[in-house]
Amino acid sequence: MTKSLSKSFKKALWVYHCNSGSCNGCDIEIIAALCPRYDVERFGIKLVGTPRHADVLLVTGPVTRQLVDKVKRVYEQMPDPKAVICVGNCGNTGDVFYESYNLVGPIDQIIPVDVYVIGCPPRPENIINGVIKAWMKLETLEAKK
């Protein structure tokens, strides 16, 4: 882990956050990860305003029917190599909303997911751990090129 991390520091990782109908719980934990206690910007991880600049897509929320096409399009706009992190239980399994008529279901049925971060909401450490795993995956993808 430490070995691959030091290798990864060559590149700053830019993250795009896409809310697909979440309750704000995961979203405030993502902001908490950016704030002084966890401060991920020291690793070069930062939120960007467009998927076209991003290496990693953070998806929160259970994907409501109105947002399926939009999530797909955000994914398609990202340049390769890319990684998708699904943050929160409702994106992974549906959680308490699992039987709702307005959900299209877990995110991995819509776009390929690389890292699953579970928790409702996951702790900031957990989210950072997920981003680092995505980082390692991106490194292997780059090496294969």
Place this chain on the structure above:
Amino acid sequence: MSQTIKTTFQLPIGPIHPALKEPVAFEFEIDGEQIIDVNVTLGHVHRAIEWAARKRNPIQVLYLAERICGICSYCHPMAFALAVERIADVEVPEHAQFLRVIHAEIERMCSHILWAGVAAHEIGFDSVLFLTWEIREKLLDLTEYLVGNRVTKAITMIGGVRRDITPEMYPKIKETLQYLKDSFEKLRRVYLEDKTFKMRTKGCGILTKEEALKLVAAGPTTRASGVKKDVRVDQSYFAYCDLDIDYMTPDILTGEVNGDVYDRIIVRLLEVKQSISLIEQCLEQMPPGPIVSEPKIAKLLAKLKKVDGEGIGRMEAPRGEVFHYVKLNANEYIYAWKVRAPTYNNIMPWIPMLKNQQIADIPIVAASTDPCMSCTNRIIMIEDKKTFILGKEELHQRSIQKTRRLHL
């Protein structure tokens, strides 16, 4: 030569857009730089929560209610529990009433301090945003120590709470409260004495008392206009009737009520101070006893299965009054459930607040009611029957520019 015909363009924005924190879609009709028409599509976050409740028993609905909003994850299930307790005549033990007050006040402080950071961000003070979130982390540590989680607390139970606060836990609570008292002085100096903050917020976004009453504003927004309205005092619930609590209006500190953004900051800061005092009073007065009236969940559910009737639960959430209506019809599941969150009340007051304001003041005025994110992102201004729409990013830029101009 054929004649050129001038037409308008269609410009769709959202539902996923960097300026939008929560999904909401807009379709503009634009003519050059000017926006002629706008159509808003809501409902992207519709997860059918009230419908799903009809297939679940009251205990399961507690967890569903917790996930309505991640920031108010205590007051929604608690208001639901209040409604069910009223229908089923469940007596809550006195010890649990005090515990409920402690958790509600911790959530209020978290929410107000989060809001203070957002307000600072809106006028371009990102260093203050980081300062307030640092303080908030201490409160989240305390929350985690008391309930076991940072955001979704899962502490509510019909007829009480799920975890006790024992005297061994008091030192840790008192330590955090002392830290908050020390940082409170720092926050007060930044927010109330800083020259730039004063210049940006005084006389800005005024909501008069008459309009606050007419538009039924809720929570700190209405109290900043001098309306003495607070569910904790008006219709006392939990153990608030045993505690020293009063309406927090800005005249306590300044002797006058203006109803501007500055007053809303004063009210929220005073409420943080009040919450600290309320928790201290609870720790002093809390009698020993059970934490829940019926510890066996199966027994409680069997009782609720036989109940027929409807009830409401009202509670003072950090943003204002939250209202839950529940109907049970002697069945295993909930028959009907309706939720009204305080943001509904606080949207209409934006209109008088924003009239005759500078465009650069819009973000701080809109944020001053502490709305849920999807409401804050976009402002529609109607001038001379033409509608102009400004995105959040642009508004934020204009706001920062105004702060810079003041420094010169």
